[in-house]
Amino acid sequence: MPKTLNRETVRAAKADIEIFARDLVGAxxxxxxLDAARNPSDITVLNAGRQVGKSTLMAMxxxxxxxxQPGSMVLILSAGESAAKTMLSRVAELMRGTILEASTVEDLKDRIVLTTGSTIRCLPASERAVRGESVDLLILDEAAKQPADMWSAAAWTTVARPGSRVIMASTPWSQNHWFHRAYIAGQAKRDGYYSYHWPSTTSPLMNTERLEQLRATMTTHQYNAEVLAEWSEDVGAYFSTAELDACVADYTLTPPDKAYGQLAVAGLDWGRVHDxxxxxxxxxxxxxxxxxATHPEETIYYIPWLENHFNMxxxxxxxxxxxxxxGYELRHIVSELNGPGNPATEQxxxxxxxxxxxxxxxxxxxxxxxTNRGKQNAxxxxxxxVQQGRIVLPREPDLLSQLHSLTYERTDSGQMRIAVPDIAGHDDAAMSLAQCMSTIGNNTLYRxxxxxxxxxxxxxxxxGTRIHQTPRALNNWYAFGRARVHDRYNKW
Ligand SMILES: Nc1ncnc2c1ncn2[C@@H]1O[C@H](COP(=O)(O)OP(=O)(O)OP(=O)(O)O)[C@@H](O)[C@H]1O
Ligand SMILES: [Mg+2]
Structure with missing residues (x-):
């Protein structure tokens, strides 16, 4: 809450955002x-992890x-309609209960006008939003998710305003985007750009324990981008070699005639021409x-048997x-229906x-x-x-190399596409394993x-996962859920 608001405090608050935030706004x-807020460069680029305080800083x-600066025009562009609304309410929230609230003359759907004659507008990023505008402070939130031509259009709004400034912030997304180029320019301190890199842990509020838990639910790619604020290649290996190797043990596979009714699920991939x-x-x-000790309540899975047949x-x-x-009690058989799979599955x-x-x-x-989505889920x-150490893979070179050749790329819609590039060969073993994944439930382990x-x-x-040389299956139906793939069930 504001301290005594004498003329001196107001003057000091005008001159320094630290005093303004602390003594006038009370946040x-x-x-x-503060360091970024005071940066004198024309264009400040904040490449930052989630929840580090980008939007709060920009609202401030x-x-x-x-x-x-009386009479100034501030324009905040967000990625999307609802983000723009949230931004406006953040600004309003900061003003609440301060002398600034009383100085609001207009509080419209997309703007706040102050008695100082200044306007803060919050709009979803679009070329139309910036056409003809002239602004003193241009703010781009979640810049990397804004349209591809946004920056070239928005940059014009500040060119004719002496002392104007741009702040753009985002978690990394595609490298083929102006936000990435701006970040690179700012790293080199070129052309008036200046860049900051803030992983999520920069914020003293970050709960590192919670972050570790989150890590387990994210792909490396996501974690790198959203927490570490690092760009990884848009096209890359879906599994790293190290990640896969960490799951391999030289255990013995159990042929069906030695399985004696052990419980398993099977994933099938029907070959086409080359597979x-x-x-x-x-x-x-x-x-x-x-x-x-390491997995008190979670089921650990392994591959007891696998077969590949060419020209069969x-x-x-x-x-x-x-x-x-x-030999095995096959609880579920998940079978691909694409191409020849449909009649073959029926038979x-x-x-x-x-x-x-x-x-x-x-x-x-x-x-x-x-489907692409099904693959992504599986x-x-x-x-x-793999990342949790909850699957043990046999040292089967075909399977391992297929898994390792899986690549992902981002599609324009921001989805991930997972595939084996044609030159890398087959994906039948990897796909048949992936089919099994849809049967994994989230039941806790019954020991x-x-x-x-x-x-x-x-x-x-x-x-660090331990397994017997000749592993045995847990004959517990609850280790598997219901295959989430059938038309009658909720589809993956
Ligand atoms: N200076 C600060 N003092 C106290 N809390 C803060 C400060 N800055 C940010 N926060 C808090 O940290 C949290 C995240 O802030 P904010 O939404 O600004 O981050 P963000 O980087 O924009 O997050 P996202 O990536 O989700 O958009 C919020 O709860 C916010 O109130
Ligand atoms: Mg934000």
Missing amino acids: PLFDYQ CALHRAFA AQAVTLLAALDDDELNK RYSDFQQRILDIAK LSDLLRRNRHVTKGQSWIAGVNT FGMLKLL EDNPRPRKDTILTTPG
Whole structure:
């Protein structure tokens, strides 16, 4: 709350945003915010992580300019209509209960006009918003998400105003965007630009523990951008080699005839011209509490068996699946429906039904149309398991190299597209594993009360997850949810 507001304080507040924020508005800025607010360059670029205090700083700068320099025009452009509204209410919020509130002459939908004759306008970024405008302080919030031609249009608004200033802030997004170019210019202190880099942890309010938890739910790409405020390549490897290696152990796969009814789910990828037919099994690991310290309540998964067949007829591949179902209890079979997958899945379903007296239990067959979003969710889940050390992968070069060749790129709509580039080869093994991911629920692990420790060599992945040389599946249906892919269920 404001201290005694004598003329001296008001004069000091006009001259210095620190005093203004602290004594007049009653919301002091942090040192790093002050540093940027006082920067004398024409164009200040804030490349910053989420929640570091960008918008707060910009609202304060807007208010200070409007207060300190009578008759000035401040324009704040946000990425989108609702962001613009929020920005206006932030400014209004800062004014509430201060002498500034009394000096408001107009509080319209998109602007606040003060008795100083200054106006603060908050608009969604568009070329129309800046056409013909002339402003003293131009603020661009979430700049990297604003239209591609926004900066070239907006820059004109300040050229004819002596002493005018631009502040643009954003978390990183595409490198092919003017915000990235502005940041680079500011790093070199070129052409009146000056850049700051603030990871989220710059803010003293950041809860690092909470941040670590969040990290587990994000891809590396997201974390780099949203927390570290670092640009990573827009096209890159979806899994790093190190990340995958951390999950590998030299355990023994269990062939179906040695499975004796262990529970698993299967993902199928029906080959087209160049691909193999692939089936990958995923099971919950019965680890005899080996990982209880690191994963007290979460299920750990592993791949008990996988097969790839080149140039195999569909009918022979269906027969293979039946053989597997005679050894493993396949809770779900998630099968790709694209291309030849549709009739092939139907036939498989028939074959299993006719042979249900010889299979271990009955399978739910879930047909899935592979879409970009489905892939993103499936590989996203796999990524999560990988990063949490909750999946152990066998040292199968095909699978590992396919996973490693998966690339992502950002589409124009901001989505991610995951694919194996043609030159890198096949993706059948990776895809069949991804199909299994849709069956993973978020049930907590049910452990047996009296585990019977086994006499078997214990292996440890480089990431620290422990697994027996000959792993056994946890025969617990709750390790798997319902395949989230079937038309009748909520689709992925
Ligand atoms: N100087 C400050 N003093 C106290 N709290 C602050 C300060 N600056 C920011 N905050 C608080 O930190 C939080 C994040 O601030 P803000 O919304 O400005 O960050 P942001 O970087 O714009 O976030 P986002 O990335 O979500 O847009 C808010 O709760 C805000 O009130
Ligand atoms: Mg913000």
